[in-house]
Amino acid sequence: MSLKTLTKPWAATSYGFLDASAKREMRRKILKAIAVPGCQMPYASREVPMARGWGTGGLQVTLTLVNPRSVVKVIDQGADDGVNAASIRRFISRVSQAEETWDTLAASIVQSRHRIPEETMTKDQILVLQVPNPEPLRGVEPNISIARQMHADADYGKLWLTLYEQLVKAGRIMQGAAYPSLVNGRHVMTPSPIPRWDVPKLNMARHLTILSAGREKRLFAVPPHTRVEPLVFSDRPYLVEDHARLVCERSGIAGYFMNEIPQDDGSSTFEVSDSNLGIKAIRASEGAPAEIGETWYRNGKFAQ
Known part of the structure; x- marks a missing residue:
């Protein structure tokens, strides 16, 4: 055995842009997130050729999962032809040789900002959602250490109080996008800034959903056939747009x-x-x- 047999020809970047160490970490954290649905997993968010806040978390997940046989669809607010969606889709294709598509039915990986496609996704597909703020408790508890303890204790009383105050003041729950939802009866998550219309699509879905926030360095997941229940009072049903x-x-x-x-x-x-x-x-x-x-x-x- 020689050193030459253990090395590969020089290349400008690794396959799929991310280095092997980054991909290993992402895969470990994705597996942990699947094992504990809705629980946030920290990761060392890497630098990618786009600014923080423009989908770096979703991009890192997609680059970790993609392979030459993948078919990738990227949407921004539901549109395939938006500048951000088209740029991300083209970049993923160039660094992985994956096929691009606009068709939800043909895609194996769907990366999205703020929407879930209207056509039902199947067990052979993965949905990657970009998340600007992964912490559902941030609005009621800005101290991240205390928020972590509240998650550990399943203490979501402050969230319920916020919803109650909205009912008292406005006569209805005013929370629109990123509606807080209970995953698998245990962890409350913020399901990305998707509208209320899209939240029921996560409940008992056949596909795997991975939500990732690159700027906040957190990811979490909703495995297939997992309950996702919006926080609502028993006498005030959940309403979509x-x-x-x-x-x-x-x-x-x-x-x-x-x-x-x-x-x-x-x-x-x-x-x-x-x-x-x-x-x-x-x-x-x-x-x-x-x-x-x-x-x-x-x-x-x-x-x-």
Whole structure:
């Protein structure tokens, strides 16, 4: 045996950009996060060629999981063609030779900022959510050491009090995106800034969800077939955004989460947030081949 046989030809970067040590650490922490659903795992967030706060946590998870056989979809607020989504998708493809796609059904890894696709994900897919703030207790307990102790004791009374105060003051729970949710009956997590519409998609889902905050150096996970229950009072049911009657101006489909587009005359039009679902609907209406998969919602009601 010689030293040459133990080395590899020089390359500018490791496969998938991250070095082997970083990937080993990420994989260990991902396995721990899967073993304890909803529990935050610290990791040494590495430098990647984008600024903190623009999806570095999700990018590191994706770079750890990707391989040449992967098919990667990246969305930003539901759109595949956003600058951030397109840049991340292109970077992942260039450093891993993975195939790019806009189609949720074709993807093996879906990395997302603030949305979960409308088409139902399967057991063969992984959802990676970018998280700006992984700590659900930060709004009620800024001291991170005390917050860690509260998680250890399952002491979430302050969160319940905050929701109660919203009910008293406004008559309803005002919490919108990042609605605090109980995972597997034990840990409360913040499910990324996804809208309330998307939180039920995590409950007993068939796919693995990994949530990662690069700036905060924390990741956590929701394994397949795991209960995710939004914090609600028994006499005040959990309500999603009232988008059931809204119709997408471009595609004509209804019953899905919509983006509101203000007009010059003060009115508003609406466009389906999941851009690729809208593209498929337009192609189908024109007679072109377009496979629209099973969706989480039907006619504005959760159907799973």
